[in-house]
Amino acid sequence: MTATQDRPAAEIGKDRRRKEDQRLITGRTRWTDNITLPGMLHLAMVRSPFAHATITSVDVEAAKASPNVVAVLSGKDFGDELGVCINAWPITPDQKTPGHSPMPADRVAFAGEIVAVVVARSAAEARDAAELVDVEYDEQPAVIGIKNALRDEVLAHPDLGTNKSALWVFDSAEAGTGSDVEAAIETARTDGILIEREYRQQRLIPAFMEPRSVVVDPTGEQITMWSATQIPHILRFALAATTGVPESKIRVIAPDVGGGFGGKLQTTPEEWIAWAVARRLSKPVKYTETRSESLMAAHHGRDQVQTLTLAADKEGNVTGFKVHLDADLGAYIAVVGGGVPVLGAFMFNAIYKFPSYRFECQTVLTNTTFTDAYRGAGRPEATYAIERIMDELATEVGVDPLEIRERNWIKHEEFPFTTVAGLEYDTGNYEAATAKAKESFGYDALRAEQKERRERGDRVQLGIGVSTFTEMCGLAPSRVLGSLDYGAGGWEHASVRMLATGKVEIVTGASAHGQGHETAFSQIVADRLGVPFEDVEVLHGDTQIAHKGLDTYGSRSLVVGGEALVKAVDKVIDKAKHLAAHLLEASEDDLEYKGGRFTVAGTDQGVAIQELATAAFAAHNYPEDMEPSIDAEATYDPVNFNYPHGTHLCAMEVDTETGAVKMRKYTCCDDIGTIINPLIVAGQIHGGLVQGIAQALWEEAVHDDAGTLVSGSFVDYLLPTAADTISFDVVHTDDPSIATTNTLGTKGVGEAGTIASTPAVVNAVVDAVRHLGVSDIQMPCTPERVWRAIHAGDGDAPTPETAMPHFREGALNQDEGAGQ
């Protein structure tokens, strides 16, 4: 038995290298596509090249005659057993929701939609035969783009009668959380500063490293689905709810999953088709998408037009903020589709004390790939809007952008603070994070250099961008999610199995796909239970093992799942204490638990937790009033979200001759409460930053007017590599704001970098050329866009539509001058 006295110092806070990395990095592991079953058949999908068309006929004869083809099936070959793709978050009771068949028989609504599936003995033969399926289409007019959709001239789904799906509204005056924003706007119009802007959140593609893959084995007592998914539990529920198979007959496994970024938070047509085909043929089947298919048909993210009105007094104290979003759902409302922009509803007021606030979100349907969660989901959009427009306010007032923020932010002594959006922020210290970030960044020196370059008229100008972000994460509170009409709760489940040999298995309902749960959760258990880190095994992602769970997204695994684990461990210790008292013939009141060992106060008598596990297993001697087990489980449902925050500072160099931009320095000071593993946190922040920077500078999914995805490969959809980024300066406050809603004091970090970085970068680019007459550059800030922005005033080019003020005709346009 392990000598527990020898276990090292505290695990929490230790830079543990990730125990799962060796197999993940070398690939000697279980990706879904690595799974091979006896008699397994392979699927290839036939996809529509048209964005909107009726299906006239599907001729499968040539494909069926192709070598080793077992079956070719189209939409009309299936009945109800195919099920439907669900929308789990109808945001309003009157939301217009188009029916979403995994494989429609009559009409396709986006390019890439599946119209037939080929089943063959090898993947290559399936692919060859798929090219022989002859589908005749009658092409219909397609509606592409938010503004076109709003006109309702061409309809994505003619039977709905409109492209407008739902209008979701939050108004602080109606909610009683603040005053009337229209009154604030009227006052600012006559006696203050009014800033109106339209910002575009371009469409993005999650672009996870492992393409989506699914294997279905119908030959067991339970039908088993392996899927490269973030959400095995939700997937199992949805399969049961839509395909008529009892939930007890379904086992879903998310084996090792190579990244998701929200892109695998989906119940996909491909999964449903594989499920139906396997059941139809009673054979195991596999489908693995190509990268081209992934870019075209796995869900996209963001895609909003943001119409913003910020009212302030002449000193720059914000008096009201009105937000109208138009959000592109794509052709269908995906599992959380319409809810993603609504998640931003509570975040546009960010870290600030705004007296009034109104948020409207109009979702629209278009003939494009459906959109859903992408890292940050709703909160990057909100953070971008507010942090961009706060810079505009600083310009109007004529003060440093950090100064304007400080005038408006919640001071550290004001926590807990209930915001104008109705959320209660438990802890935070924006002053401390900003001070630390400024110091580490060398803010004053860079400002001095910027001034010098401007005066010199240097070809390369320097800009400094600020983003003081917060976010609501750790999704979570089930009652709040219920009040928003979300289709599930937000609790998490964990169990602890004390094995006979003293080793520990913990089971979590979170479903890691690259985050490092195996390591971080082991550290938590090692500390809390007092066992060696190496003795803890983390099990997840298989509904036979982790029977309850709500999976991994929304920066929730640690702050919700980790807390469930703590509660389960505490129950183990309670049970073990009862057994220990019995074995030591002592009173429970006299027992102390430390370092994995119960000792009787004032004596040298004691018993280790491992010995108690063995004793419970043997069950030769245990109290009458307990079961012979010290295992325990817990389900945790927090009462509040979780509010990490930070100050991000970015310096960008802009070559004014070419428009090329280059990152000079990036510093972030994130306050995320207690840090379990600094190395994992650094990894999350670095990766998150690059993803957010990529939205600012590189990534954009573009459809042409016909609805074809122009950026359909990585030649045109530009993902950065290490060669395109710099070494980030990642720091934390010395005295972090410990979360009060979980006992570990942790706050989510999985999305923080992505949420914060995008506006910091764009603010920096705009700041570099603002003196040349530039007040906005659309994302991604390509060299061409930057160059054209600089030279927009040179000729007589008309003002592009996106740069026009949206406010009412003849209204004073505050863009041109100060707040009068």
Add this chain to the structure above:
Amino acid sequence: MIPVQFDYLAPTSVEEALSALGQHGDDAKILAGGQSLLPVLRMRLNAPEVVIDLGGIASLRGIRDDGDAIVIGAMTTHHDVRDHALVKEHALLLSKAAAEVADSQIRHRGTFGGALAHADPAGDLGAPALALGAQFVIAGAGGTRTVEASDFFVDLFETAIGEDEILTEVRVPKHTGWGAHYEKFVRVAHQWPIVAIAATVKGSIDEARVGLTNMGSTPLRATATEQALAGATATGDGVRAAAELAAEGTNPPSDLNGAADYRQHLARVLTGRAVLKAAGV
């Protein structure tokens, strides 16, 4: 993704390769380093019945001195072109451009001749080869012929190489002691150039040669700029004035990375920078 099935031939001599090519005609595709062909096959944009791999033909690799020229075997990798002493001494521009091709993995697989024969106007080697007046040695059933760079590039993805011919080597006239710079403009490092400028100059400046990448359907020479630079002094203002002529006669594409007029602007700005760097100013 999975290519359509094809037969694979691996000849060990040019004669054997030509014979296979003669037999299969336009049903065959030549495989050099595979960095462009394999993605095309995997995305099923092309489906040849036969792929003839030149990788086993040793005589197509290597770089040698041939009096007034250096000769680069078609199957020499970008990596080897970049690092070879003869290239650095006599055709520095090629070394500089080869260093900018894609990423390290691709430079170790992709070949000099393969890239030139592929004739992607955004490829990094066409403009330098054109600027240096390279000669392309093409083997066919009837023997070999030599084509000047100005005649080699015909159109988008089209060269003077016939369907039954193979590019075997490229003769590059020695530009010993010429300064050189390849100015590549990209948004991310591994991208094809939006525009790139291949500049090499003798002295400061006796003679200048400037090639343009991705400014038309083939690599182009900035002839007007070259003429304006000949005999000029390498000052910033003078070079920039000459570079203003760089976009004359170009017809660049418009795509997500930039409209044609922006590319022409870039060509002017970057030509000035490339020439100054080549001249060591």
